[in-house]
Structure formats: C-alpha cells, structure tokens
Amino acid sequence: MEKKEYAKLHETLYQETLPNGLQVTLLPKNDFHKIYGLFTTNYGSIDNEFVPLGANEFVHVPDGVAHFLEHKMFEKETVDVFQIFGKQGASANAFTSFTRTSYLFSSTNHVNENLQTLLDFVQQPYFTEATVTKEKGIIAQEIQMYQDDPNWRLFFGILGNLYPQHPLSIDIAGTVESINQITAQDLYTCYHTFYHPSNMNLFVVGDISPMQIMELISNNQASKSFAPYQEIRRRFSGDTRKIRTKSQISMEINRPKTLVGIKGADTLPERGIDLLRYQIAANLLFQMLFGNTSRNYLRLYDQGLLDDSFGYEFNLDREFHFADFGGDTSDPDRLAGELIDILLSAEKSSEITERNLELLKKKMIGKHLQALNSLEYIANQFSQMQFGSVTLFDRMEIIENIQLSDCLSVAKQLIHSEAISRFTLLPNIKE
Amino acid sequence: MSAYLLTEGVQVHYLPTTQYKTIQIMVRFTSLLKKDTITKRTLLSSLLETNSLHYPNQLLLSEKLADLYGASFGVDINKKGNYHLLTLSVNLVNGNYLENQPAVFEEAVDFIHEILFFPYIEKNAFHSATFDREKENLLDYLASVNEDKQLYAALKLQEILFSESPAQKTPSFGTIEDLQKETASSIGAYYQEMLLKDQVDIFVIGDIVPENINKLLQKLKFQPRAPLLNEIFYPSKTGNVIFEKVEEQPIVQSKLNLGYHTNIYFYQKDYFPFLVFNGIFGGFPHSKLFTNVREKQSMAYYASSSIDTFRGVMTVQTGIDGKNREKVLRLVAEQLQAIQTGEITKDELQQTKAMLKNQYLLSMDNPNAQLEKKYVEVVYPDSKISLETWCKRIDEVSEKQVQDIAAQVQLAAVYFLEGGEA
Numbered sequence: 092m093e094k095k096e097y098a099k100l101h102e103t104l105y106q107e108t109l110p111n112g113l114q115v116t117l118l119p120k121n122d123f124h125k126i127y128g129l130f131t132t133n134y135g136s137i138d139n140e141f142v143p144l145g146a147n148e149f150v151h152v153p154d155g156v157a158h159f160l161e162h163k164m165f166e167k168e169t170v171d172v173f174q175i176f177g178k179q180g181a182s183a184n185a186f187t188s189f190t191r192t193s194y195l196f197s198s199t200n201h202v203n204e205n206l207q208t209l210l211d212f213v214q215q216p217y218f219t220e221a222t223v224t225k226e227k228g229i230i231a232q233e234i235q236m237y238q239d240d241p242n243w244r245l246f247f248g249i250l251g252n253l254y255p256q257h258p259l260s261i262d263i264a265g266t267v268e269s270i271n272q273i274t275a276q277d278l279y280t281c282y283h284t285f286y287h288p289s290n291m292n293l294f295v296v297g298d299i300s301p302m303q304i305m306e307l308i309s310n311n312q313a314s315k316s317f318a319p320y321q322e323i324r325r326r327f328s329g330d331t332r333k334i335r336t337k338s339q340i341s342m343e344i345n346r347p348k349t350l351v352g353i354k355g356a357d358t359l360p361e362r363g364i365d366l367l368r369y370q371i372a373a374n375l376l377f378q379m380l381f382g383n384t385s386r387n388y389l390r391l392y393d394q395g396l397l398d399d400s401f402g403y404e405f406n407l408d409r410e411f412h413f414a415d416f417g418g419d420t421s422d423p424d425r426l427a428g429e430l431i432d433i434l435l436s437a438e439k440s441s442e443i444t445e446r447n448l449e450l451l452k453k454k455m456i457g458k459h460l461q462a463l464n465s466l467e468y469i470a471n472q473f474s475q476m477q478f479g480s481v482t483l484f485d486r487m488e489i490i491e492n493i494q495l496s497d498c499l500s501v502a503k504q505l506i507h508s509e510a511i512s513r514f515t516l517l518p519n520i521k522e
Numbered sequence: 523m524s525a526y527l528l529t530e531g532v533q534v535h536y537l538p539t540t541q542y543k544t545i546q547i548m549v550r551f552t553s554l555l556k557k558d559t560i561t562k563r564t565l566l567s568s569l570l571e572t573n574s575l576h577y578p579n580q581l582l583l584s585e586k587l588a589d590l591y592g593a594s595f596g597v598d599i600n601k602k603g604n605y606h607l608l609t610l611s612v613n614l615v616n617g618n619y620l621e622n623q624p625a626v627f628e629e630a631v632d633f634i635h636e637i638l639f640f641p642y643i644e645k646n647a648f649h650s651a652t653f654d655r656e657k658e659n660l661l662d663y664l665a666s667v668n669e670d671k672q673l674y675a676a677l678k679l680q681e682i683l684f685s686e687s688p689a690q691k692t693p694s695f696g697t698i699e700d701l702q703k704e705t706a707s708s709i710g711a712y713y714q715e716m717l718l719k720d721q722v723d724i725f726v727i728g729d730i731v732p733e734n735i736n737k738l739l740q741k742l743k744f745q746p747r748a749p750l751l752n753e754i755f756y757p758s759k760t761g762n763v764i765f766e767k768v769e770e771q772p773i774v775q776s777k778l779n780l781g782y783h784t785n786i787y788f789y790q791k792d793y794f795p796f797l798v799f800n801g802i803f804g805g806f807p808h809s810k811l812f813t814n815v816r817e818k819q820s821m822a823y824y825a826s827s828s829i830d831t832f833r834g835v836m837t838v839q840t841g842i843d844g845k846n847r848e849k850v851l852r853l854v855a856e857q858l859q860a861i862q863t864g865e866i867t868k869d870e871l872q873q874t875k876a877m878l879k880n881q882y883l884l885s886m887d888n889p890n891a892q893l894e895k896k897y898v899e900v901v902y903p904d905s906k907i908s909l910e911t912w913c914k915r916i917d918e919v920s921e922k923q924v925q926d927i928a929a930q931v932q933l934a935a936v937y938f939l940e941g942g943e944a
Contacts, residue, residue: 124884171808174873180880198880199883228820232841239671239773345669382584384588385581395655395658453591454588456592457615460591460615461614463543464889
C-alpha cells in the first residue's frame with residue numbers, strides 16, 4: 092500500500108492496485124462522521140459497441156444498457172440491496188454518465204458490512220428476462236420525465252448537433268424504443284466485459300482506519316475469481332466527425348433558451364498532467380471570456396440578452412471534449428451571434444490579460460478548496476481517474492502554474508468556426 | 523464561548539470545528555411571515571445580491587468576490603412556520619490553507635458590512651436601472667416556476683392545503699401580482715424597515731477562535747431592536763373537508779400530490795414517533811410508498827412523503843401515468859392503512875431508526891445543515907438536545923406509537939396535474 096502525503100492540504104492518501112486489477116484509494120477524514128464508498132466502472136452510456144469478454148467480434152448493444160444495468164444491479168434473487176444497506180444504517184445509490192457507472196453507499200457506522208455489501212452486490216449480477224421486462228416500465232417513465240425537463244432537452248439538443256452520429260447525442264437512459272429491445276443476455280454481456288476488476292476503481296473516504304479497510308477489501312477480492320484480464324476494445328461506427336451547425340425545437344416554456352457548442356476536434360495531450368493543464372487552461376480561458384468578471388458578461392447582461400441562468404462548461408472525458416455556453420434569453424439569435432463572435436475572436440480579446448488571469452486563478456483555487464469540504468465531491472473526482480497518477484490534490488499546484496500562453500494555445504487549438512454549433516428551444520406558440 | 527450579543531436583538535453564534543477548509547458566515551434576518559412582505563423581501567434579496575454603493579455593477583462585485591479567493595456569496599429567502607427568513611451567506615477559504623495566509627476573514631466582514639449597510643440606494647430609492655432589471659429577472663423567474671412540474675405541483679398543493687391563510691399559501695419567494703406593485707422607493711423603504719426591525723442572528727462555522735472574531739464583527743453597526751417573540755409554529759386549520767383540484771397540461775408525466783394534517787410539531791408531543799412513521803411510510807427508498815407503489819406495482823416513477831413540522835402537515839408526491847390516478851390514490855391509502863393495522867416488520871422499524879440516526883449524523887458533516895440546526899436551536903431552544911438523547915428518543919419509539927400516528931394523520935388536500943398530449 093502506497094502512502095501519499097499532501098502537507099499543504101493536510102490530507103493523506105493510501106493507494107493500492109490489487110492482484111485482480113482493482114485500483115483502491117483510501118482517504119481517512121477522522122473528524123467527519125460519514126463514510127462514503129464509491130465503486131466505479133469505466134463504462135458508460137457511450138460504450139455501445141465493443142468486443143465482449145472472451146469473444147473476437149464487435150457487437151452493438153441497444154442504447155441505454157449501461158443505465159439499465161445499473162438499475163438491475165440492485166435486484167437480487169432473494170433480496171433487495173437497498174434493504175440490506177438500510178438495515179446496516181446506510182443509504183445507497185448509483186449513477187450512470189457517458190463514460191462511467193458508479194455505485195455508492197454512505198453511512199455513519201457498520202463500515203465493514205457496508206463495504207462488503209457494496210463489493211458483493213456489484214460483483215454478483217442477477218438478471219432474468221422477467222426482472223428485465225418489469226424494469227422497462229420504470230425506466231420508460233424516467234426517460235419521459237427527462238423529456239419534460241427543458242434544460243435536459245437543451246443540453247441533448249446541442250449534443251445532437253455536435254455529435255449527430257455518436258452515442259453521446261443519445262439520452263444516457265436510452266430511448267423508450269431502445270430499452271424495449273434490451274435482454275438479460277445483453278446485460279450479462281456488458282457486465283462481464285466492463286465490470287472486470289481491472290476496469291474498475293474503489294474509493295473510500297471518511298472516518299476509517301486505512302490499514303484495516305485495505306485488508307478487508309483485499310481479502311474480499313482474493314476470495315473471488317474472475318476471468319483473465321483482456322483489454323477492452325470499443326469503437327464508434329458512425330461518422331463521428333459530422334456536425335450539424337444549427338437546429339431548434341419548441342416546447343412548453345416561457346422564455347427561449349439557447350446554447351452554443353464547440354466540439355473538440357484537436358488532439359489532446361497524452362500525459363495526465365498535461366491533459367489536466369489543458370482542462371484547467373480551457374476553464375480559465377472561458378472564465379476570462381464569459382465569466383461574471385468579464386466585460387462581455389456585463390455587456391450582454393445589461394443588454395438583457397442573458398440572465399443568471401447563463402452558464403458555460405467544458406467537458407473533457409474519455410473519447411471526447413466539448414464546451415457549451417448559453418441559457419435563457421429574450422433573443423436567442425442575437426445572444427448566439429454575440430457568443431460566437433466572442434469565441435472566434437478569443438485570441439485577440441481584451442479580456443485575456445495577466446490581471447484577469449491572476450484574479451481568476453485566485454478564484455479557482457478558492458473554489459477548489461471550498462469543494463474539498465464535500466466528501467462526495469472528492470470521491471467523485473477521484474473515481475474519474477482521468478489524469479493517470481495526477482489527482483485532485485495536485486490541482487492547486489497546477490492552477491498556480493498556468494500561464495496566459497496556456498490559455499491562448501487552448502483558444503487556438505480548440506476554437507474553429509467549423510466546430511461550432513447552436514441549438515435553440517423556443518416557447519410553443521400560444522393560441 | 524458559543525454566543526455573543528452584538529446589540530439587543532442581534533446575536534452572534536459560533537460553531538468552531540476543524541472539519542472544513544472554509545469558514546462560513548451567515549447573517550439571518552427573521553420577521554413574521556406576511557403576505558404583503560414576502561415578495562418585497564424576495565426582490566430585496568436579489569437587489570442586495572446584485573450590487574452595492576461602492577460596487578455599483580455586478581462586474582465590480584464579482585471581481586471583489588474573485589479577489590476574496592472565490593468566496594461564494596448569496597442572499598436567499600426561505601420560510602419556516604410563521605417566520606420569513608432573509609439570509610446572507612458568505613463561504614470563504616480559511617486563509618490558513620493559502621500561501622502567506624492572507625486575512626480573508628477580515629476582508630469578508632468588510633464586504634458583508636458594505637452589502638448590508640451600503641446598498642445601491644440614492645434618495646431612499648434603489649438605483650433605478652438595477653431595480654428595473656432585477657424586477658424583470660424576478661418576474662421571469664416567477665413565470666418559469668411552472669416549468670419545474672414537481673415544484674409547480676408542490677406549490678399548487680400548498681395553495682389548497684393552506685387556503686385559509688394568505689401568508690401560508692403564498693410561495694416563500696412571492697407572487698407576480700405582488701411584485702408588479704413594487705417600486706424602487708417602496709423597496710428602499712422596506713430595506714430600512716428590515717434593517718432596523720428584524721431579529722438578526724449571525725453564525726460563523728469553521729476552524730475559528732471566537733474571541734478573535736468578536737472584535738471584527740463589531741464593525742457591523744446594527745441598531746438595537748426587539749427580538750421576535752411570536753411563536754414559530756403555524757398550526758394548520760384542521761377540518762373534515764378534503765379539498766381537491768385537477769389541472770391539465772401538455773406534459774408527459776402526471777403528478778399526483780396529497781396533503782395531510784398531522785397536528786405534530788417540531789420537538790413537541792409525538793415528534794419522534796412521527797419521524798419514524800414518516801420513514802416507514804415514504805421518507806426513504808425502503809419505505810412503503812417507494813417499495814410498494816413504485817417498485818412492486820411499477821405505478822410511479824417517484825413516490826415519497828415529506829413532513830413540515832413547523833406547520834403540522836405531511837405531503838405525498840408522486841409522478842405517474844395519468845390513467846393510474848385512482849389506482850395510485852388507493853395504493854397510497856393502503857400503505858397508510860397497513861401501518862395503522864400494524865403491518866410493520868421488525869426489519870422495517872429497525873431499518874428506519876438506523877436510517878434516521880444515520881441522516882442525523884450525516885447532517886453534522888455539512889456546514890449548511892449545522893448552521894440551520896443552530897438557527898432552530900436559537901429560535902426554538904427545546905430542540906437543543908445531545909446526540910445521545912436524540913438517538914435514544916428514536917430508539918424508544920414503539921410500533922404501537924407508529925400505528926397511532928398513522929391513525930392520526932388526516933387527508934386534507936389532493937392535487938392532480940394531468941398530462942395531456944405533449
């Protein structure tokens with residue numbers, strides 16, 4: 092077990108990769124009451140085409156399988172996992188993103204039992220045609236509920252434009268049609284391929300003793316047998332470079348909403364530390380251009396083109412990166428036009444100055460430290476494992492070292508007019 | 523030291539802890555909940571949050587916050603029983619974690635002083651351009667509330683459940699009708715009234731030494747005022763009538779919400795049995811509503827219950843397929859009936875108690891939850907009990923007591939938002 096001290100932050104990490112490939116990270120926080128365990132597979136909604144474990148040919152599974160599987164993991168032949176956790180005073184949950192599926196418990200006691208339960212329920216699948224069929228109604232309801240959420244529609248609207256032939260544009264839960272095709276066999280195929288310990292990580296944070304917990308995890312894993320490790324091969328068969336520059340739909344809302352998106356088509360750095368630098372520089376760049384300390388923001392706000400709902404985010408993940416900007420607006424065409432102009436002239440922008448960068452670095456460091464109050468945030472960040480051996484606790488130093496030239500080179504690399512699209516949600520016309 | 527009187531009616535409360543890398547400061551103004559001031563206070567909270575005399579535009583204000591190492595700042599509105607709360611919060615990094623340990627806290631107090639005592643007011647009226655825009659934004663927000671269908675349904679239920687009280691049936695953030703009446707001077711005048719008359723409580727949580735902070739906080743020059751004496755509880759009016767309302771909208775998922783009178787109040791008679799009852803009925807994923815209505819019958823996407831012990835009510839919220847309305851109504855009633863007749867397993871009872879204790883302990887890892895708990899202890903001191911006592915009270919709850927609660931809650935309102943063709 093490796094011990095890593097972060098003196099400035101007063102934090103100590105314990106890490107080990109077990110013989111079966113599972114990566115375990117422990118973070119004792121003994122003045123907290125809570126223990127939070129997060130068990131994550133590097134598998135999400137976009138992984139719909141791959142070579143199954145023990146096979147040679149690619150298969151394509153219906154959209155929404157990863158999320159469906161997540162739901163079904165909680166049901167076992169005789170027991171309900173929520174109830175087991177409940178009896179042990181823990182609450183459990185799970186979530187599926189584009190590239191990850193995570194299972195978690197949080198509790199204030201019975202840590203050993205809860206941790207065993209977490210490992211065991213995720214590592215003992217039980218799917219039957221009957222239980223799969225029954226779940227379809229519940230998931231269809233969930234999909235429909237998201238259809239009523241304007242911001243969800245807006246986000247998937249821009250993704251649909253940026254990635255029309257890529258699974259990123261499909262709702263994480265799939266569609267009502269796609270989930271109806273899911274079989275128990277599909278779930279097993281995905282499970283065996285992606286839930287192999289070598290494709291997973293476990294993070295435990297809170298009031299724990301690291302030696303004792305590592306021993307428990309390691310014994311639990313040693314008692315189980317898994318198929319030999321096989322590298323996972325994934326692919327996307329559509330033309331993933333395609334982009335739709337503009338589209339709109341209408342629904343039951345009061346104010347129009349618009350998003351401008353940039354699809355990342357540049358080649359990203361390979362080393363974890365450089366990739367994280369890129370991500371931080373991109374965030375600082377967009378904050379300089381559009382953040383609430385920018386003159387752009389103030390001007391557009393004063394013109395009534397945007398309000399507090401305005402936001403922007405830069406998403407960088409396995410296989411893709413994109414940025415989106417926008418919110419509610421009285422004039423979607425004008426707002427989108429303004430945003431695109433600002434983006435395309437970013438390199439020459441008067442917002443990109445040493446003074447602004449220093450101010451925003453200060454802000455970013457402060458926000459980072461604030462976020463570290465949350466054990467959930469810490470665990471979720473660690474479970475992403477995006478930057479190799481570089482972790483959340485190395486961020487502060489990287490932020491301090493970002494230069495204006497880093498931000499400018501991201502602008503040059505990432506922002507091109509052919510990578511930009513816009514999507515608008517309009518209110519239904521009232522009769 | 524855990525409390526310090528700044529002046530009459532203005533008290534400081536300290537919560538020293540090493541858990542966090544931040545220090546959070548909360549300044550709360552408490553007044554009686556009144557229909558004609560709810561909207562004023564909401565608009566005032568937006569104005570205070572937007573700018574101030576020396577930071578006259580948002581850019582300057584945002585720069586100041588960025589310079590305070592990205593301090594989070596907000597002014598919120600909330601209600602609790604008979605009280606309406608306007609709360610200023612600042613969350614900042616503890617300077618000890620930063621290079622050269624800058625005096626972030628001291629600067630934050632100066633910032634709070636600026637916001638509270640120097641709003642952007644000229645000749646007793648708020649700066650007109652700021653006022654117009656914030657009013658417009660609030661109008662947009664109030665109009666957009668009905669886009670969040672779960673919130674919309676909850677507000678509609680509140681409206682019929684508290685139809686007898688104009689203040690209680692109004693959303694905590696006000697109404698469009700009331701907002702339209704307000705002007706830059708009416709809110710300027712209300713600001714003065716609030717600043718002079720509201721009860722003020724200041725809370726500080728983090729790795730702090732209270733003695734060192736007292737002096738810094740004296741910079742906040744509040745005038746003495748009378749503390750609020752009215753009781754926090756609003757006793758909901760019970761009767762035998764069940765109010766019902768149905769609305770139709772072009773949405774995919776229908777919402778069915780139910781309201782009950784409980785006559786049970788925060789830390790008063792039956793409070794602990796009620797917590798256990800709600801946990802068994804609909805407060806958790808293992809509860810009867812979730813397992814029986816959603817999981818076993820696949821009748822709802824969500825089904826849960828929540829309680830408001832400052833107003834003596836419980837609500838049930840479900841998202842369903844519109845055609846299942848009657849069936850879901852029956853299923854919910856059956857779950858209540860089951861508890862009443864003692865269909866409670868040992869597991870259910872034990873699990874619910876474990877979850878409640880877990881939840882309580884978890885709240886001690888969250889600065890906001892700790893601040894809220896402290897606030898209720900200030901306004902309702904009977905709620906100040908030790909962790910051990912709290913857990914003991916939960917453990918003592920018997921099955922019989924839970925059954926009695928189920929018999930006692932009384933359905934009073936049903937709201938159905940029916941989805942049509944989307």
